[in-house]
Structure formats: C-alpha cells, structure tokens
Amino acid sequence: MSVSDLDTSDSVTPSVESVATTGDVDGLSDADLLGMLSVDADAIIDGVSQ
Numbered sequence: 001m002s003v004s005d006l007d008t009s010d011s012v013t014p015s016v017e018s019v020a021t022t023g024d025v026d027g028l029s030d031a032d033l034l035g036m037l038s039v040d041a042d043a044i045i046d047g048v049s050q
Contacts, residue, residue, distance in 0.1 A: 014039040014040070015039065016034065016037045016038065016039060018030070018034065019033045019034050019037070021033065
C-alpha cells in the first residue's frame with residue numbers, strides 16, 4: 001500500500017477497522033480475519049512531508 005497527501009498541514013495515521021469477504025473463507029469469521037491485519041500506529045505522514 002502507498003499513501004500520499006498533498007496537504008502537509010495535517011497528518012495521516014493508518015488503521016484497520018473492518019473487513020468484508022465473499023466466497024469461501026475456510027470457516028474464518030470477519031473477526032478472525034480482522035485479527036490477522038495490523039499496521040503500525042505511528043503517523044505515516046507527519047504533517048510536514050508529502
């Protein structure tokens with residue numbers, strides 16, 4: 001994944017809030033899959049750089 005933000009006056013912090021599935025997920029629930037996804041909690045765009 002890549003992220004850019006032309007407005008350098010704000011910051012961008014990633015998060016994973018939900019998943020949606022279609023087809024066979026081999027018995028895994030959305031909560032199971034959501035638990036497998038994570039991102040660093042630090043801001044990835046700091047309000048200074050693009």
